[in-house]
Amino acid sequence: MNTMTVNDFEAAKNPVQDYARSRTVSEVNVEEPFNVEEIFFSRTDTRGVIEAYNSVFVRVSGCSASELKGAPHKIIRHSHMPKGVFWVLWNGLQHGQSVGAYVKNKSKDGHYYWVFALVTPLEDGGYLSLRIKPTSPQLKLVEELYKDICKLEQEQNLSPEESAKVIAQRLADLGFPTYGAFQAHALHQEFEARRIAIGLPPFPDLTQSETLAVTSEKLRQELNNLTAEFQNAEILTANMKIFAAKLVVGRATINEIAKNYDLMLKDIQNHLKTLAVPPVDRGLWDAPKELSAYFMICASHLVTEMCEFFDSEKHHSEGVDWEAEKHLLDQLRRSYDLKSEKAIEFGLQSAMAIQRRTDFLQRMVLGLSTVRIACRVEAGMLRDHAKGLETIVSRLDQFHDEIEAHLEKIKLYVATILHSVEHPD
Template sequence: MADDNATRPAAAPGRNAEFHISELFFSRTDHRGVIASGNAVFQRISGFTYEELLNAPHKVVRHSDMPKAVFWLLWHRLQKGEPIGAYVKNKTKGGGYYWVFAVVMPITGGYLSVRLKPSSKMFEKVQGIYKTLRDKELAAPSEITPEASAQDMIARLKQAGYPNYVAFMAAGLTAELMSRDKIGGKPVDDRLEAFDTMSRAVGEIFAEANALYADFRRIEQIPVNLRLQASRCEASGGPVSVISANYSNLAREALAFAERFTDFGQRVLDEISLGLFMMGSARLQREMTAAFRAEAALESPVDHEREMALLSAHMKRCGEMARSTVTRIQEQCENFIDDSRRMRRFISGLDVTRVTCRIETGWLPDDDGGFHDIIDKLDAFHEDVERRMKRIDALNDNIIERTTTLLNRPARRNPAATAAQ
């Protein structure tokens, strides 16, 4: 198929420049974005000669349909030394166009971009977002800055279910690689699937942690109501007032600790998104290196041996970065086991206080059923908390198992989670 494409003429104005789903291409630029190198697929699809591409700014292939938001985000991350993935519509020399998913990373002396053909359902949604952003930019060019447009884009991605841009670019690369595998008849990539499973598990932890925090906020008023009810019983209600005050203090500490659970969920979700992106990037670099090795016999002004060395070194670096991210995820999840145990100690203290409160209120008059209603609410709260904690522990244990498989190392299991399974 690649041979057929090699003889295909450049796309006519306004037409899509077709290339095969299996083809990958790359370009390398300096820190200013000036093209220093590229492979034969890039040269052929763009329609420019090597002489026209080399030493030209990369914007020579920039299409006017692209929102400025994307390029602002791209340079914002690259200048901080961070990788980025983005859907990009490029133009050909003949006025045609072609879409790619680009993975761009800082390297010594500049940046390296490896690109593949997008084919997923996610790609279709992104085109709609891009058109909306670009229409707004063109309608008010003096009012909407590239940075403002980028913030608009991030807000739209959040509405679509992506908490931040890293989560979006990780999901995009994963979707494209999996779609590419399916079209090519390849088996499911186990590593990408493992990350996808971890991402969903952390999403559930985040949801349960937020619900746990909300539960603690809802019961803040219960000890106050208990003291008010006890005050109606004059001196005999004194012990209940003391118990409810103790419960209130413990619940306040548990609430502060519950907030740490939500922070953990966000931190690990960010790490998993980055790890997923780096895992996909490492795989893409391996394929790109193999594809470029096959171009050795082609005539071009590109120093093939030098570029091969750069690609190979970058492929290794991506793999190391992916593994490092997986290690950080596992370490955070193992630390979370200690946080979970501390949280359970708070809950145990609350539970003892609740039982004591039930015993003490049993001796007091309850003509209006006030004590009964309050204790029932505490019982329901404790049932919810226990259910959420078991679920959080089990999900965290599942993530540790996945990272263990990826790293091929022993895992530290949470006894509470093991018992809950």
Template sequence: MTEPQSQAQRPTTGEAPFGFDEIFFSRTDERGVIQAGNQIFQRVSAHPWSKLIGAPHKVIRHPDMPKGFFHLFWERLKAERLVSGYVKNRAADGLYYWVYAVVSPMPGGGYISVRIKPSSELFDHCAQEYARILKLEQEQGLTPAESADLIVKRLNELGYTNFEHFMASSLAQELAARDVKLGRKASERARSFADVATAVREARAHTDALCETFSAIEAVPHNMRILASRLEASGGPIAAISSNYGSMSKEISDWVDKFILGKDSAFSSLRHAVSRSRMLSATARVMEEAQVQFDSEADDMLEGGDRLAEKDRLHEVSQKYRKLSDEYLNTVEREATTFGRAVGDMKRLIAGLSTTRMMCKIESARLPDHNESLMAIIDQLDRFQSELEDRLDKIGAITSAVLKAARSLEVGGVAGAPQPASAPTEAA
């Protein structure tokens, strides 16, 4: 059998022993000064309690960590918002240890932190990115704020909407990887959230392609006006078709801005709500596991606080996030319903292209000596309509699947229950 990490001989170099089954716990004041912690935290850090309690949490900070990360971290904490991420720490004896930290503001002030051992593929990639960012900090003399901007830009390049989107995805991946390490079956809730997140990514790819096609369509009215000036007198039928198509193109553009691209669009709100609910659910889960660990620890395994009191704090915060996760699922339902209806409206609008194409064909037949350019436009409209209808069908199907999954994920609620008039608000 593998020797428990709590009994493993500590090496003189390299990584400090830390088990996948172990969860760090610590509580700090609003300045980051350590108020309490569990025995796992003390053992791995190798600092005596006399050096930890009353010390700033940065006493364990490793020089390999980019300053930009902590800038992002503290920006969220000072705004009373939940934060998570990968952190490399340095123990008193010089050993290092990586954790995935989840830190939450506490009612009444201060912060509570739980940390697990990371093991996902994303972790390895992030460690490399940290090294790259740190090198840039040192070579270019970047300020923490400049480094933080660089980190967010890099996350965007990797496909994350923002730092919060990365938090939700990384925590979910670490919990899934931890389940594998511990030989546990992934929870049905976690799998459902993963499926929803995948569906939203697929919908994002289709909406991006949809926007590209819409952008290409915008040139059609202009091309038709040029053609009309060559083939007919002012105010002729081709010019009228061009005008009608221009109006339709404007409606399409407005729809894209309202339902896809806008910061407050239905699709943007849907993506945010899915990511937020997933993050809050995963946070509640890891804090609930920390509570279970408290049950197996003796009273003297915690310093600076009462074991039951600290467990109650964890329970209060985890229940808060579990409830908020469910509220965001209500938001997912509402936005998915809104977006699904909007997709249906757009499909009906796109069907109007058939009329435009038919009118173009009639005019093409009327102008046999000059119909080559007009036929090219008709062919272009055929391709556009076919592609748009295909994309909209796929987006509609994905949106329906997201809506169904969100209803099944609700805890303590009834599918189709009345939804809040606005998205949930929280200092997390």
């Protein structure tokens, strides 16, 4: 598929619309209104030249249908938008990613309007951008971020890529390790804020996905905590061996117990490597599949709504092949449906795998506990010959209590995930 760079996008020309594109419009600090229940889209070719749209886009942009068709999408670009945001946008599209982004646009008369845009590469080439009105508290945070980034771009003469790196770092500081994680969170926030504003009931599949994502993150953290506990436990066996070396009576027995405990501890540590999941922070678009399900499900519902709304616009689609655009929207909806189903299925399979491995881990911990009991029995028999061994046994008991607590939480989280998938309502 042919793709374009930011520079290609800026350079896109159409002599027929040269006047509409080249004129300079003074920006004024007046918001161009559109309602929260409204939804609109535009479709471009691979160079970013507008090929189709719906009536809401025509109205909000302030341009006529003839001015929009064949014009580069930059005719609605506002100067308050950081170059880095568009670098992120095109980077995602060129990697086949659907991209969600907050965008401040400019109407023909210089007014501004904020949208949350869902931009998707199409199978046959080109891109479709679906937009809703952002109403969540996230927008205020983004406004301040964009203001800061624009200032840095000017002061430090940042390239689009350099600006994008600054944006990524700022998002990481806010708790989003990748842009993929941020856009999933942002789309979910905007979708839910809009749903509540319109007065729609919760969507069962989104509620299910939210349970899956939130619980999976808790499960991931608990597994990592458990791994850390077992790594820290190595000092217990080291102390046991040091203590055994100082004994006159019972040295061989305590030393053997320490060796057995150490071997079993290492087996468990190796098993935990199949369970613990590191945080996703490898690339710009990486995100846990459970979190990505948020994005896909919200996108699917929005495209479905766009399809329904476009049906009502059949007789108001000036300059647009209604049948062709409706077909593309239906294709897009099915694509998002499939992706969200795969993400949820991945979460289910992962939970089932963790359940099996956790059951096996509990059996391993039970075996480890028998060695601990042997140490306690030996401490009781040695008594005055092994003063201080009781302290080690007490620490072992505390360690095993903490392990059991972690395992109980892990089982609870796994059960919650399985129940949410098996009983989505």
